[in-house]
Structure formats: structure tokens, C-alpha cells
Amino acid sequence: MSCKILVTGGAGFIGSHLVDALIERGHRVRIFDNLDPQVHGKEQNIPDYLNKEAEFIKGDVRNRIELLNAIKGCEVIFHLASVVGVGQSMYEIRRYMEANTLGTAILWDILANEKHSIKKIIIASSMSNYGEGEYKCVKCGDIYPELRKKEQLKRRRWEMQCPKCSKTLEAIPTKESKPLNPTSVYAISKKDQEELSLILGLAYNIPTVALRYFNVYGSRQALSNPYTGVAAIFSSRILNNQPPVIFEDGLQSRDFIHVSDIVAANILAMEKEEANYQVFNVGTGRRLTVLDMANILLKYLNKSDLRTEIVSKFREGDIRHCYADITKIKSLGFKPKVTFEKGVTYLTEWVKFQSALDIFDKAKDELYKKGLVK
Numbered sequence: 001m002s003c004k005i006l007v008t009g010g011a012g013f014i015g016s017h018l019v020d021a022l023i024e025r026g027h028r029v030r031i032f033d034n035l036d037p038q039v040h041g042k043e044q045n046i047p048d049y050l051n052k053e054a055e056f057i058k059g060d061v062r063n064r065i066e067l068l069n070a071i072k073g074c075e076v077i078f079h080l081a082s083v084v085g086v087g088q089s090m091y092e093i094r095r096y097m098e099a100n101t102l103g104t105a106i107l108w109d110i111l112a113n114e115k116h117s118i119k120k121i122i123i124a125s126s127m128s129n130y131g132e133g134e135y136k137c138v139k140c141g142d143i144y145p146e147l148r149k150k151e152q153l154k155r156r157r158w159e160m161q162c163p164k165c166s167k168t169l170e171a172i173p174t175k176e177s178k179p180l181n182p183t184s185v186y187a188i189s190k191k192d193q194e195e196l197s198l199i200l201g202l203a204y205n206i207p208t209v210a211l212r213y214f215n216v217y218g219s220r221q222a223l224s225n226p227y228t229g230v231a232a233i234f235s236s237r238i239l240n241n242q243p244p245v246i247f248e249d250g251l252q253s254r255d256f257i258h259v260s261d262i263v264a265a266n267i268l269a270m271e272k273e274e275a276n277y278q279v280f281n282v283g284t285g286r287r288l289t290v291l292d293m294a295n296i297l298l299k300y301l302n303k304s305d306l307r308t309e310i311v312s313k314f315r316e317g318d319i320r321h322c323y324a325d326i327t328k329i330k331s332l333g334f335k336p337k338v339t340f341e342k343g344v345t346y347l348t349e350w351v352k353f354q355s356a357l358d359i360f361d362k363a364k365d366e367l368y369k370k371g372l373v374k
């Protein structure tokens with residue numbers, strides 16, 4: 001059955017792919033997006049990739065009137081509008097809390113106080129809610145460690161240690177039940193979005209689902225944005241014949257998920273009633289080190305002569321390992337389809353046609369200037 005769907009942040013990386021999939025399924029889609037210059041450039045043009053069949057409203061989630069108008073007549077909201085730079089959030093605190101936390105508060109303020117026809121909301125949350133991932137100590141059992149201490153990192157001892165017996169910990173898949181421990185302003189704002197939505201959804205009987213995305217990559221990830229993910233940074237760098245610069249020792253790991261699998265999870269969350277009022281991890285369940293990821297990119301871009309550059313420095317606030325336990329979302333019928341090896345071919349096919357800019361230098365400058373790389 002088709003319905004009218006609002007996608008906030010629908011001109012962005014993930015939102016625009018979701019819009020395509022919804023339209024393909026026969027839904028009528030309205031995009032609400034402020035075309036943030038950090039993502040869309042200072043001209044704030046509507047991106048060429050935007051689906052022509054979607055209705056587009058330029059507006060900001062911090063503006064109650066604009067958002068109220070956008071919600072009118074819709075039955076489902078995918079709330080993806082957010083600012084997303086973890087490092088940047090540590091010095092643009094107000095901007096992050098306003099766009100992410102206040103923006104979500106305004107959305108719920110409208111739903112609580114105005115007439116509307118919304119029947120379901122799906123929120124884009126993040127693995128950053130967890131802070132460090134879940135670990136196991138051979139002696140002490142399951143451990144939810146804090147971030148590594150600065151003294152440890154200064155000694156270039158990268159692996160996590162058991163807070164009880166100091167043995168090196170083994171990373172295990174992170175479950176939704178892991179206590180949350182956000183370690184950046186961005187992560188706090190994502191936790192706010194999730195908690196506000198689940199609590200208010202229950203209070204007003206509006207089925208709500210929060211999806212905790214792991215490390216998403218794919219086409220349309222803003223290469224002009226220095227705070228974009230590591231896969232996009234490395235691809236742009238390799239295509240400029242520059243070696244990928246790897247922090248720590250490269251053995252830190254993440255769960256890299258292709259944007260098409262994130263879209264599939266969003267659609268399941270909308271369609272399945274069992275998902276209502278629940279939180280789900282959205283990852284592949286597979287763990288890849290940053291070094292392996294860089295080497296796969298070098299291979300697929302036929303640049304095996306370039307070597308990775310391992311700098312033994314660390315980024316303030318970085319976690320060591322986090323990958324998803326996807327048992328819960330699998331019970332809805334989710335199955336990640338795109339392996340990293342396949343996904344990089346999609347990513348690099350797209351990156352090749354982007355203007356040859358190297359976003360790493362911009363990212364590095366920002367972080368070094370603020371003393372966030374040591």
C-alpha cells in the first residue's frame with residue numbers, strides 16, 4: 001500500500017538513497033532538507049542526484065513553522081536530518097545540539113500539539129551511542145570498557161585492557177542491550193534523538209523505530225565534508241595517488257555497511273509492526289580493520305603500488321573496536337546483501353567521477369588545528 005512519506009534530510013547521503021527506494025516502491029515522497037552548505041556547497045544547489053519524482057521543500061528542522069508545513073498530509077516520517085561530524089561536534093556544540101536534539105524536540109512538539117496524520121516514525125540513530133563496543137576478558141567475562149586513557153594512548157598501547165585484571169580484551173559483537181556511553185557531542189545528540197522519540201512515540205501511540213547505523217559508506221557521501229567517513233576519505237585520497245593515512249596501528253576495527261543495506265533496514269522498519277517502539281543495530285555483523293579496509297580499496301582501485309601510511313597518532317575520542325550484533329534486526333528478516341568487496345566497487349565507480357579533491361588534508365587541518373590528533 002502506498003502512502004505519503006516525509007524524509008527529513010532527504011537530500012543527503014543516506015536520505016537520498018532512501019527516497020529513491022521509496023519511490024521505486026510506489027510511495028509518494030516529500031523531502032525536507034536545509035541543503036546545509038557543509039554538505040551541499042555554499043551555493044546550496046539541489047543535488048543532481050535528487051529523485052525528480054519527489055516533492056522538495058527547502059526548510060530547517062529548527063524552524064517549527066517550516067517543519068509543521070512539511071508534515072502536513074504525511075503518514076510516515078523518516079527523520080534523518082542531522083549534522084554528522086563527530087570531531088566538529090566537539091567545538092560547534094550549540095550547532096549540533098540545535099540541529100539534532102532541538103530539531104527532534106521540535107518535531108515531537110508538533111506531533112504532541114498539532115493535528116497530524118503521522119502513523120509511524122523511523123529515526124536515524126548511531127553506533128556512536130555505545131562509545132566503545134562490547135568486549136570479553138578471558139578471565140573476567142563480558143566487559144563494557146570506557147574510552148582508553150590518554151596515558152595509555154601516549155604510550156602507543158592501542159588495544160583495550162580489562163579494567164579489572166589488565167589483560168588485553170577481545171572485541172565481541174555489540175548488542176543493543178549494551179549500556180550507552182556517548183563520548184562526543186554528536187553521540188549525545190543522537191542518543192537524545194533516539195530517547196526522545198521512543199518515549200514520546202509510546203506516550204502518543206505513534207509507532208517509532210530507532211535504527212543504530214554502524215559505519216555507512218557508498219555513493220553521494222559528501223566528499224567536500226571533512227567529517228565524512230574513513231572509506232570515502234581513503235577512496236578520494238587513493239584516486240589522487242596519495243597513500244591513505246591511518247591513525248593508531250590500523251588494527252582498530254569497524255563494521256562497514258553499504259548504504260543500500262541501510263535503506264533496506266529502513267524499509268523493513270517501516271513495514272514490520274514487530275519493529276514498533278524498538279531499537280535495532282544496523283550493521284553487517286562483520287568486523288574489518290581500518291588497515292584491511294585500506295588494502296581492499298588499494299586493490300580494487302588498482303593502486304597496489306601505493307602503500308598505506310600508518311602514523312601511530314590517535315584521534316581524540318576514537319574508539320578501538322565496535323561491530324554489530326545483528327541478531328535482533330535479522331528477526332525482522334534483515335540480511336545484509338553487500339560485502340565490503342562488492343560495496344567498494346560501487347563506491348569507487350562513483351568517486352572516480354567526482355572532482356579530484358583530497359578531503360583528507362581538509363579533515364587533517366581541522367583536527368590538528370583543534371588539537372584533536374595527538
Ligand code: UD1
Pocket residue numbers: 084085086126127128131184187214215216227228229230231233245246247248252254290315318319360
Ligand atoms: C564516527 C562515529 C559514527 C559516525 C562516523 C561518521 C563514533 C564512535 N562513531 O565513527 O557514529 O557515523 O563517525 O561521522 O563516534 N581513520 C584513519 N584515517 C583517516 C580517517 C579515519 O585512520 O583519515 C580511522 C579513525 O581513527 C577510526 C576509523 O578510521 O579509527 C574510523 O573513523 P571514521 O570513519 O571517522 O568513523 P568512526 O570514528 O568509527
